[in-house]
Amino acid sequence: MKLLRALKNELASEALTWVEKGLITKDQAEKILRLYDASLPTGDKSARGYNVLMTLAAFFIGLAVIVLVSANWEQIPRTLRMLGLISITTGTNLMGVRAYRGQRPNAGKRWLFLGSIFYGTSIMLIAQIYHLGEHFPDGLYWWMLGTLPLAFLTKGFILMLMSMLLSYIWFVVEAGLDFMPWTFFFVMLAGIYYATKLHGSILIFFASVFGINLWLVTLSSWWLGRAKGGLDASGESIVLSTACAMSTVIIGAWMERRALSERMKNYGAVIRLWGVRAGLILILTFTFETSWRGLLDPSGYDHPFLLVLSLVLGVGSFIFAAFCQLREKSDRETIIKLGVTGLCVTFWGVAVYAAGFGADATPGAVRVWTVLTNLLAVVCGVALIIEAVYETSTAYFYMGIAVLLCLALFRYFDLIGDYIGGAILFMVCGGILMASARFWKKFAAKTEEKTA
Amino acid sequence: MNSSKVVRGLVAVVVFQLLVLSGEYLTSVAPLWFGEPAILKIRPVDPRSLFRGNYVALNYDLEEVGNEERISELKPLKTQDILYVSLKKKDGYHQAGSLSKTKPNRGLFIRGRVQSVGPSSINLKYGIEAYFAPKDRARDIEKRIRKSRSANRVPTSSAASGSEASESLLPYARVRLLSSGKAALEDLQWGLEDF
Numbered sequence: 049m050k051l052l053r054a055l056k057n058e059l060a061s062e063a064l065t066w067v068e069k070g071l072i073t074k075d076q077a078e079k080i081l082r083l084y085d086a087s088l089p090t091g092d093k094s095a096r097g098y099n100v101l102m103t104l105a106a107f108f109i110g111l112a113v114i115v116l117v118s119a120n121w122e123q124i125p126r127t128l129r130m131l132g133l134i135s136i137t138t139g140t141n142l143m144g145v146r147a148y149r150g151q152r153p154n155a156g157k158r159w160l161f162l163g164s165i166f167y168g169t170s171i172m173l174i175a176q177i178y179h180l181g182e183h184f185p186d187g188l189y190w191w192m193l194g195t196l197p198l199a200f201l202t203k204g205f206i207l208m209l210m211s212m213l214l215s216y217i218w219f220v221v222e223a224g225l226d227f228m229p230w231t232f233f234f235v236m237l238a239g240i241y242y243a244t245k246l247h248g249s250i251l252i253f254f255a256s257v258f259g260i261n262l263w264l265v266t267l268s269s270w271w272l273g274r275a276k277g278g279l280d281a282s283g284e285s286i287v288l289s290t291a292c293a294m295s296t297v298i299i300g301a302w303m304e305r306r307a308l309s310e311r312m313k314n315y316g317a318v319i320r321l322w323g324v325r326a327g328l329i330l331i332l333t334f335t336f337e338t339s340w341r342g343l344l345d346p347s348g349y350d351h352p353f354l355l356v357l358s359l360v361l362g363v364g365s366f367i368f369a370a371f372c373q374l375r376e377k378s379d380r381e382t383i384i385k386l387g388v389t390g391l392c393v394t395f396w397g398v399a400v401y402a403a404g405f406g407a408d409a410t411p412g413a414v415r416v417w418t419v420l421t422n423l424l425a426v427v428c429g430v431a432l433i434i435e436a437v438y439e440t441s442t443a444y445f446y447m448g449i450a451v452l453l454c455l456a457l458f459r460y461f462d463l464i465g466d467y468i469g470g471a472i473l474f475m476v477c478g479g480i481l482m483a484s485a486r487f488w489k490k491f492a493a494k495t496e497e498k499t500a
Numbered sequence: 501m502n503s504s505k506v507v508r509g510l511v512a513v514v515v516f517q518l519l520v521l522s523g524e525y526l527t528s529v530a531p532l533w534f535g536e537p538a539i540l541k542i543r544p545v546d547p548r549s550l551f552r553g554n555y556v557a558l559n560y561d562l563e564e565v566g567n568e569e570r571i572s573e574l575k576p577l578k579t580q581d582i583l584y585v586s587l588k589k590k591d592g593y594h595q596a597g598s599l600s601k602t603k604p605n606r607g608l609f610i611r612g613r614v615q616s617v618g619p620s621s622i623n624l625k626y627g628i629e630a631y632f633a634p635k636d637r638a639r640d641i642e643k644r645i646r647k648s649r650s651a652n653r654v655p656t657s658s659a660a661s662g663s664e665a666s667e668s669l670l671p672y673a674r675v676r677l678l679s680s681g682k683a684a685l686e687d688l689q690w691g692l693e694d695f
Contacts, residue, residue, distance in 0.1 A: 178532075198513055
């Protein structure tokens with residue numbers, strides 16, 4: 049599933065043109081689009097534009113009210129101010145309910161969206177006029193709780209987006225104040241339910257999956273800091289976040305291959321693609337000596353249990369995925385693909401072990417790890433390009449090229465081991481690239497021979 | 501879900517929102533309606549909240565409480581733990597008295613949450629640390645506080661004369677306290693005469 053959400057609308061619009069030209073039937077177009085969890089554009093385009101503009105107008109009106117409230121009009125008695133805003137909130141929401149009763153769902157969603165902005169503003173106004181300084185994230189939390197059910201009842205995307213945004217802001221502020229945002233997990237589960245059952249949205253699904261990972265890492269910080277109260281982010285939390293990300297990517301890859309619905313396959317593809325991107329960024333970050341110095345600093349690790357958990361989660365999920373994949377298909381291509389992924393996972397596992405259990409943080413050790421990471425980045429870049437050519441994936445092709453070019457740029461400005469060391473590293477990288485090209489040529493020729 | 505169920509659900513959410521707003525309002529005004537008055541000494545600064553507009557952040561003298569001995573008695577202490585500080589009126593305003601983990605049986609006291617525990621003091625927050633005001637007024641308050649602070653650092657004879665005397669009055673917070681120790685900020689005042 050290489051066609052992502054951004055291109056689906058274009059494909060649907062192209063398919064409509066093919067139908068209009070008589071190249072394919074409407075039924076065929078629908079069948080093709082169903083493969084990509086898309087459908088032929090329906091309805092009036094001007095109605096869609098009207099809806100978007102009206103929703104944005106509601107958003108701006110809401111912002112205007114927030115700014116007015118922030119101005120803190122002292123001339124109006126505070127009871128009147130409060131009652132005024134509560135009436136506007138209730139009135140706007142009831143207009144939404146009325147529109148729903150009158151079978152005008154789009155208008156209803158817009159009214160409810162505006163009502164939700166007013167609802168949040170009212171919460172803030174009451175806090176403002178009574179000088180409430182006690183734990184202000186609670187206001188954001190109640191705002192989100194009052195918006196989320198509306199998103200579920202109306203299946204409105206903008207209301208769901210607003211709820212997700214509020215829950216993320218609440219999460220950041222709550223964790224920033226050293227509180228564990230317990231219920232964030234359930235909001236993210238609700239996001240997954242919404243995106244899979246109510247209204248397909250890659251954005252909501254991805255944000256929910258990312259949020260669950262974030263919550264798990266924060267949970268580890270809470271566990272570390274439970275003795276003294278508050279959250280305690282440490283080296284282990286960062287390691288755990290990479291392990292969680294690896295497991296998520298593996299689940300994404302599994303969904304892409306095995307999920308029953310096209311929608312889920314599509315979601316899986318997005319998770320895998322972004323997971324690979326995040327992995328590459330992580331590898332590139334560790335091509336610098338400073339990153340390794342920080343990671344190998346033995347003072348950063350006091351809780352081996354979390355490191356062991358991370359290793360089990362990261363390496364374990366890879367072994368499980370590799371086993372499943374090999375049972376399904378065990379040709380040369382699969383073995384090479386799994387080999388490169390396995391190399392990255394093994395490198396990660398050994399690095400975590402070295403960092404957490406008796407790390408050697410001497411300059412020599414740091415340099416060895418840095419050089420090895422640079423070579424790993426070259427291997428990943430080559431593997432992505434080869435994979436892209438076989439699978440005709442433009443995303444992988446450009447990712448591979450980008451990794452290699454970024455690496456060349458980084459090493460040109462940040463030499464490892466002075467000029468001679470830098471030159472040797474460039475030579476080794478060049479050698480790996482040439483060897484890969486020759487291996488690929490031979491491999492391709494053999495495959496062609498077999499096919500012939 | 502059919503249309504009438506959706507409409508019923510939407511009405512329920514609207515009612516829920518109303519209940520949240522009413523609950524917030526009632527818990528805000530309860531200390532103001534039923535609470536005991538107290539006056540606390542403040543030390544303000546002036547930030548802006550992204551979600552709540554402009555406000556003067558108030559730091560109280562009460563924020564740093566306890567001593568080495570009392571802290572070791574109260575241990576183990578975690579951040580966000582609740583502590584009660586009894587209040588004693590001295591020099592015209594309320595000052596920190598004893599510190600306890602349980603609610604005192606009598607007397608005036610305020611409920612605070614532990615922010616940090618140092619070797620010789622505990623930092624507490626009471627939920628009355630923000631005084632909201634329009635941007636210009638917030639700035640004026642801040643200016644006046646700074647002026648009164650510097651005026652009170654120089655000898656009294658040279659600072660307190662004519663209009664300067666009123667400007668050198670120190671800021672205090674008028675608060676109301678429920679029997680649970682929950683505090684609500686009523687207003688700011690300059691000097692202690694009108695209390």
